[in-house]
Every structure is written in structure tokens, then in C-alpha cells.
Amino acid sequence: xxxxxxxxxxxxxxxxxxxxxxxxxxxxxxxxxxxxxxxxxxxxxxxxxxxxxxxxxxxxxxxxxxxxxxxxxxxxxxxxxxxxxxxxxxxxxxxxxxxxxxxxxxxxxxxxxxxxxxxxxxxxxxxxxxxxxxxxxxxxxxxxxxxxxxxxxxxxxxxxxxxxxxxxxxxxxxxxxxxxxxxxxxxxxxxxxxxxxxxx
Numbered sequence: 001x002x003x004x005x006x007x008x009x010x011x012x013x014x015x016x017x018x019x020x021x022x023x024x025x026x027x028x029x030x031x032x033x034x035x036x037x038x039x040x041x042x043x044x045x046x047x048x049x050x051x052x053x054x055x056x057x058x059x060x061x062x063x064x065x066x067x068x069x070x071x072x073x074x075x076x077x078x079x080x081x082x083x084x085x086x087x088x089x090x091x092x093x094x095x096x097x098x099x100x101x102x103x104x105x106x107x108x109x110x111x112x113x114x115x116x117x118x119x120x121x122x123x124x125x126x127x128x129x130x131x132x133x134x135x136x137x138x139x140x141x142x143x144x145x146x147x148x149x150x151x152x153x154x155x156x157x158x159x160x161x162x163x164x165x166x167x168x169x170x171x172x173x174x175x176x177x178x179x180x181x182x183x184x185x186x187x188x189x190x191x192x193x194x195x196x197x198x199x200x
Contacts, residue, residue: 046171089172094142
């Protein structure tokens, strides 16, 4: 497959395999593609998800800035990661306007990349706001929400047997994406809308 252009069908199936949470090996077998090709595009998907989630976070922060009645608080957690030693992956969890957002709080440089996107404060809305599907994230109980997301993300990372420090940001943002977009069809549609960015 080297230097060959993927068909629209294969692109769609790679996104579908990612949404099905297949490993690169499983997706390679399913699509009869090289595992390295799948790994490359799965990484691109995660990068596009991270960009999408950062855009969403900035949009939500504009809401906070323009609404003086909204206060911002954050809960800090440590996610386990086999390549991060005992400290794990430090993250901050917030809930803004009924949507969960995260920061990876790594003040040190990891393999030349800095993963520190500080926000002064973070959120604590005075009410439970509905999310896009009307399920509602209870922003009043940020600690419960943070515990739920921590468990959800830690369980997701287990299937990778931990992640390397330079990829921690991408995996956390992927977990944030899945946690907020509970509907499979919506996740797949959002990624299909990013096809041109994924398959450059």
C-alpha cells in the first residue's frame, strides 16, 4: 500500500474501525492493509480529535468569559500510564456548559513537546446543564464527574497497556471525545466530516 492513494471506501472503513475501537492489528486484518498504515491513520484521527476538542474547549471558555456569573473550578487526577512511572499522567477535569473538558498538566517537556495548556481556574456551573443528547452532565458534582471520567479513561488505557508520554495528550483527548459524544453514529459522522484532514 506504500505510496498508494486510499479509496474513499477504505477511508470510511478506517474511520469505522477506529470508532469500533479495534486495535491497529484488528483493523489491518479487517481491511487487508498494513498495520503501520493503520497506525499512521489512527494517529492522524487522534490528532484531529485533539484539535476538535481544543476548539470545543476554547468555544466553551468564551462562554465562561462572556458570562460573569459562571465560576470556574477544576479537579486534578492522575491517570496510570506504563511509560510515565509512578506519577502517571496528570490531568485537570472541568465541566463547562454541560460538557466535560480536560487539560494535561505536564509542566515538563516530554520528547521535545510541551503538554501544558493552563487555564486560570476552571468551571463549576451552578446548575446541571443538558448535554447535546439531553442526558445532562451534573456540573454541580464535579468530583463525581471527575471520578467517573478518570475510571472511564483508565479503563480505556488498559487495553494499550499504558501509553508513552508523548502520546498521552492524544489518548486523553480521544477519551474526552468519546465521553462527551456517547452516540456512536454522531462520533462517526464527526470523524467522517474530518476526512480531508485525516487523510492528507
